[in-house]
Amino acid sequence: MKRLSVKIIAIALCVCCVLSFAACKKDDPTADDTLKFTDYPFITESVSEYKIVYPQSADTSKSGYKGARELKKYIETATGAVIPMISDAGLTHSDDNKYLSVGKTALLEGAGVELDADKLQSSGLRIKTVGKSIYLAGATEYGTLYAAYEFLNRVFGMETYAADETYIDTGVKTIKLPDMDVTEVPSFNYRIGKYGAYNAEFRDLMRVHSEERFIAPLNGYLYHNSFKALPTATYQADHPDWYSTDGLQLCYNARGNETEYAAMVDTASDVLLSCLQAAPSAMSITFTHEDFDTWCGCAACSASKEKYGVDSATAIGFVNDLAVATNAKLKAAGDTRENIIYWLFAYGPTLKAPVTKTDGVYAPVDDGVDMRENNIGIIYAPILMDYTKPMTHVNNAGYKDVFAQWSAMTDNVYFWGYDTIFSDYFNVHNTFGTIQENLKVAKEYNVVSAMLQGQHDQRAATCFNNFKIYLAAKFEWNLEEKYDDLFNAFFDHYFKDASATMKELFISLTTHCAWFADEYNVYGQGGVVTVKEDYFPKGAINNWLELIDRAYADIAGMKTSDPEGYERAYNHINQESLAFRYMLIQLYGAEYLDSELTEMKTQFRRDCGNLGVTHFREHQTIDGLWSKWNLA
Template identity: 25%
Template sequence: MICLANNRKTDYTIVISASASPSISHAAHELKRFLEEITGARYNIALDCDLSPKAEEIIIGDNSHFRALDCGIDIESLGDEGLHIKTVGKTIVIAGSDKRGAMYGVYQLLDEFLGCKWLTEDCSVIPKRSNLCLGDIDFRFIPPLEFRDPYMLGYNDPDFYARNRCNASGRLTRAMGGSVKYARFVHSLDEIIPRDLQETHPEYFALRYDEKGENPKRVTGYVQPCLTNPEVLEIAKKNTRKILEQNPDCHIISVSQNDNQTFCQCDKCREIDEYEGSHAGTLLYFVNAIAEDIEKDFPDVAVDTLAYQYTRRPPKHVVPRKNVIVRLCSIECCFGHPLESCSLSGTEGGQASFTSDLVGWSKISNRLHIWDYTANFAHSLQPFPDFLVLQPNIQYFVRHGVTGIFEEGENSPREYGELNPLRQYVLAKLLWDPDLDYDLLVDEFLNGYFKGAAPSIRRFYDLMHSLVTEDVHVHIYDSPRQPYLSKEFLDESEKIFDQAEKTADDDLILRRVQKLRLSIRYVRACITPMEDPGRAAYVESLIADVRSHGITAYCEWQTAEHTEPRLREGKI
């Protein structure tokens, strides 16, 4: 038994190298901060060169005390992000790389073994124990995913990301281990092949036929370039190099299709796509050529592209180069049922074809990432019952060799309604370790965030997911008039929220409950007939409360100021 604190006093010292990296130094201060918050004791941080080894030490990373202990841990085998926590007598060793691994080991100790939970950027659960003891530990873990991002535009606090061991926020400082940095992230061909070339070189852009397959012509505006034009490729190589030179610290550069389906139908493009059985054919030949061009001068940079909509199906012959990442997008799927068990099928969309495409890409890709979706982008406030697919889908991706996941959530600039704080928390935890106890994650969040109202919010959570039966599917643009959002569901939810408000501990918890309740009120406002005499006042009350909670958008594309008139007029 290791006694880290006894009656608010401690004999332990945190030991780091005199040449510790910024992340190990930061980790030591984080450990000191939270141990002191837990126990009330005072912990000192010492450099390895300033004291002789003793039993009562918490050793972070590689240093002379770690090496003298000879505890059988091979730090190199852990890679950049793996960790090994081990007790050796009274000494605690937290081993990992000086990039992120040792820092993640500190957070793992605080989280799994000491009970610290960082639920949101402004809500944490830190236990209080004046006497703090631990049993023997020998815990080794390497995360299965190299890229982990539970993205929500307004919820990207760097402390939340670092403490929950997510590595893809641009706000992560060097002291927090830095992040996996992109150059241009997505839909980048519009910059790599600038559309201002359309006037002088229309042949650089898509040739399209009309609906009858006749009258071919070059199109303008926001379209795809012609990927088989050799001059286009040379321009793309030049501009890709220019972007990399401007972003010397990036790890990945996006060379990915624009966000439309106006692909080129010229003879050369059609020939390749027909041979490959997919429009991904022309794209991958193009991306491979750029990846080959930069490989020598930028050996540590990968080229990312999308398998998205018309390029989702894998090609029959061409394969991605070793320095190419393919990001497969699940935009067409049902998000109410796990990928493996959903009955929805289709030749171009749906689960059946997506899983087939996933298997196909996994067989030919060295690094396969997923772009997944975790919000209703047309109606951000309304209930989105996707929680029961989060874990099985992440596990399914990992089993098929996926090495990175971007979970695209709400894109509003700051505040969101619905259960988005819970969603981001469980995603962060599952991206780190897909096999955690899911119900435990949900309950620890609800208990910490909603406190006395948590049982009622859990009832609402369960009621929401009871709507998703075998033949009810959930998509990311579902309207409030979906049959599963029935009046009976709304009425039962109102009763639950009445009880939740009564059991709220204080004004902060009450406000959180009322903010979540907006999701039910929004649906009711949308489906209530215009002739209902109470509708106008109900809608105005909803709008006022949405504003009072700082929510500035009801959907991805428009501000609240654009949506509110349509809500009043019953046009949503």
């Protein structure tokens, strides 16, 4: 079989799902995973008698129907066989039928294929051969879409590595019907892709989500949104007690004024009611404090901190009351949703939980900070952690302990990790080897949603960030994946004929980063800039740029053998070159003639434009860099 690269085209898609958590597993962990085949013909010389069946009631804009379309599209790509799609109207199961049934069709029940919603939850999938048909479905639309992708992966080797790199075996002219019985549930039921490279199509292929698919935005905002519910311009003049002593946060006690507190809860719950009604599929909503490392210092908040030892207790108490009020208003309005999760932040001033520790076991200080009764969830976002070290490392022991604290408080924990240098996007953040270990820690502590925030406002990132995106998605789906297997697969497909050289470059770079981190005691937090002469000597940078040149030479033969593949591989190599060229200009630009330096900067800007680089740091466009470099 030869390999074909399929360029992915973005399409819009947005569906909400229920949050939950499970380990990535099969029905029988000891089962042989080798693909087996029946004696029945599936495709013979690019011709098939099969039909793809979807539910007559299917919403063509939803993921389940998309699963049927993707199945048709990629089977044709792999085999040349054009398989028609039909609805299940009037169809029943028979062992002699020749169907690929996608989703909860009328055929499914007759075939005896069960979909255990509690087990599969919102992302799990089932694939089962019954007679001459194959059934692909999940308990939700997403599970059904992922069942289609899993079938394509197992039967035709389909795998997505980047937004512009999806591979599938081609030239498969003849193949027997696969004999399959697969149940798969991901390690984290909700996996958020917080990287700018993601569009709707790429997210689906990588089996990750956007936050909006399960969280109802609060007046358009998902995080740091407390002032969006209770804006100062609207309420502060009449309700000054609603705001902290410094005016940067809410006062979650309303300064101890019971009348004002009741009005504050009532007003905020009206806002949450409206937002949840506007997102009828959402099963959660956030009410999170503003992005300042400060808290209210009024007498009531100070007394709470004295009692509980932490500031988070006041937020927990308020959100508990907010959840009760909002749920009552939803019920009165006829909304039948149950177990809505109300998320608050463990971030900055609220990082630590109000717990006691007895015989090594954490528990809430008292019932006043109970979070389970009203389904309060926590978004644990340890922004100051050293992400170049695993959470099990001594540098991060305190953060692992905080994970344990919050898991004692609630069954709904959302891990928000960080995966780039936010103050300079051209800095290498050497977290490749810690992603899996940190997610394993998260799995221990009730995590139902996992997100690593990378360059979320940057589509084309350097410093091997596309490899990070791939690693995060693969580990969030299955924590038992092997790093070396993922490393080899990604580099072989993403850099093609330059794979060996780019592997050498990557290993040299990450080894060097580990060296200077230890040598200079560099703390790998997302605000620590590492482009410094001590860390990156000119000789090392030039050695890496020589490897870049060798990589270009490696792919030269593809110009004629695979022009489209050559163009993508060239761009991928060029994108990685930006980090090293940036270091050279920033650190050693003074060593070049003015004309040479201007040409280096101009070519750098030209390549950034061609590749789609739009930002040089969080929330600051690349134009700011051109201004610093005096490029008109």
